[in-house]
Amino acid sequence: MIAALPLGCLDRREHRSGGEQIAEAAPPPAPGPLDVPPSARDAVSLQAGFAPIVSRVSAAVVNVSSVRFVRPPTPERIPFFSDPLFREFFGPRQDDGSDGQPLPGPRVQREQSVGSGVIVSREGHVITNAHVVQDASQVRVALPGRPEMKAKVVGVDARTDVAVLKLEGGEFAFTPFGDSGAVRVGDFALAIGNPFGIGQTVTQGIISAVGRGNMGIVDYEDFLQTDAAINPGNSGGALINMAGELIGINTAILARGAQGNQGIGFAVPSKLARAVMEQILEHGRVIRGALGVAIQDVTPALAEALGMPPDTRGAVVSDVSAGSAAEKAGLRRGDVVVALRGEHLTDGRDLRMRIAEAKPGDKIELRVLRDGRSVELTATLDELPEPKPEEPVQAPASTGALGVEVAALSDDLRRRFGIPDDVKGALVVGLGPGSPAARAGLGPGDVLLEVNRKPVASPEQLKQEVDATGARPVLLLAWRGGQTRFVLVER
Template identity: 50%
Template sequence: MEARMRSLRFSVSSLVLPAVLGLALSGAPAPAPAFEMGPDGVLTLAPMLDRVTPAVVNIAVRASVAAPTNPLFNDPVFRQFFGLPPGAEMPRKTVLSAGSGVIVDARQGLILTNRHVVENAQDISITLKDRRVVRARLLGSDAGTEIAVLQIEADGLTQVTFADSDRTRVGDLSVAIGNPFGLGQTVTTGVVSAKGRSGLIPDGYEDFIQTDAPINPGNSGGALVNSRGELIGINTAILSPGGGGNVGIGFAVPSNIARAVMDQIVKTGTVRRGHLGVVIQSVDPAIAEGLGLQRAEGVIVAEVAPGSPAERAGLQPGDVVVAVNGEASDSAEVLRRQIGLSPVGDTVTLSVLRNGRAVALKVRVSG
């Protein structure tokens, strides 16, 4: 029953009236202490935010979506009776919505946001701090990570600095910046509550950062930054009882994943998933005992497809993959993400345990 009361919500704000657009600030991002003492003796985050918030913009989207229709319109007999030709497009309507985005490359005008913010977009407008409104072009999006990349042409842009999200720790200060409910730019604070969350996107490539910094509808695509004002994630979703507002469980796509997806989209306009050609399973205590491993860690290879990149590299059934390029492969989901987000054509090094011996194998990732 409790599970039924919970709903995962992407935090995009859909508006019936034209979107209420907030403002951003202006300045140059730079590492700064988490808190500083203001001239009046007040402990504050304001100096850091003055440098960071210019990179967070408000996004207004005009999108075309399918209009609600009677289910009978999907019945072929009904359609034939009323003279509706097979395959005829169903009625559509135009909706307005608002979200957030983060400028990550001022020179090229690149903005990271969420895919669901700009899905089916016919027109995308970006509002900056100085109240300029500029049109944006969608370069591409990725359903597997919920990341989209926009591009604008404007002078005087400021970009946020990427952090290495792999080094983010549970307990680190986190600051969420976005446009909740179309109110305008809003800042909330909290901590990183957990890392490595998955299961939010069906068949997705997930490694979400969880934070208790309040994230609400409209924050989608906004920035999650650390105490130095560096980007550690793109705010994406919230978990809330009964589809309500924030209860302190929000999720952000780690900046390392967002950056990898962006690089592929900018180069090719799309994201190609890497694969090895193997069937894998997480090592549990029973498997570890059967293999004589000291700990239940890594991913066991159950099958290797003939002619696959894995076979060409010498990977064998029974091998246990424990790391990719030095990054631990703690589960089958992690290994799938590591390979899936590796650029097709790149060569990765697999750290493998084979019959109690450590083996390093170089594999060329295929698409």
């Protein structure tokens, strides 16, 4: 099985006003004080190489760095904490050095990621990959020849791995959108980005394939494939045509055990990236139509089993959601959708992409094959619900004197660990090996309610009260499994 992975990171509503200018595919922007003259349209020659193109667009390709806090994976062999809820929360065990019983280590880790991005409007809109900036607490952008600056995350669409950032501070050089639909296999392409965090790098190749899907990378896949060398850190960088136009956002590479370039990279086509950006700028999110079916591709064997010609192309309906647009339209399990709005479908990916491009409330005509006959149906699309975001992971507060790390009690954590709403305090998420807190018998999952008989309702309050104690022993009141007990921690 081919494994394709997002390029990833190293180490690891704002509305558009009428005056803002979004880059157009054609004609190219007129030369201005921030624009390199359009010499990229000159014919590529052996003498000039690709330098005219690179000089035109390189100022608009930026480095993107972000900081976020993540839950590290946990070994399976943790006694008591082998429950899935605890395994997801706690990190690897460590020996506390006292009674020989291992204790879970810190649960939350700081992760710094490095990727790339492309400025696509004079006002400073940047397109990058969602996985570069998603759940980040801080995002910064470094422009060629300019100081690093903070960037605002305007919106993220994980279903296409596209995110939009906004820079402030005047006008910016930008790269115009090209027509990714006109890209042909064999066309030259340049990949520009920040591989391995070493700085802006340009590589050259060709378009190896178009319309790549079913890679298991994101929900909506219509990738351009290229052999231009792209590596970790290229995420969000530019794939450029010979007119100096943006035709794709570099997103993933083929991975078969190796970590770097193997000559097979994937880019979100500019047409899709631009459509996502425009919806984010207008609505703050991407609004998609929903039919309410589970589908799969028609294979010759499946077509034969369903009593259809082996060359049948389209999407087999394997399930229909109750109350959905599909059910109301009369779609049934086993139907093969072969055309949408009079246009033939090639496979399930084709149907999925076309439905996603439609709007809620749109009426679509479907032609399906059912029991050897053709049936015409009309469906009124629902709105595809937004995926429920995970609760942001906050950095744990550390009380260095006690050797314990604590986190705020969120609704998610209360639900996961069965902590009642009336329990107020700070949740223990990690203990240092041989620390005073570990020797006193505290463990991950305990909730610290009091410090020296003073109630604490947050990690910040806990740390403040512990620091005020100085070098004296600290009397804690801890909640564990529905019971409270006093714990004396001596330094």
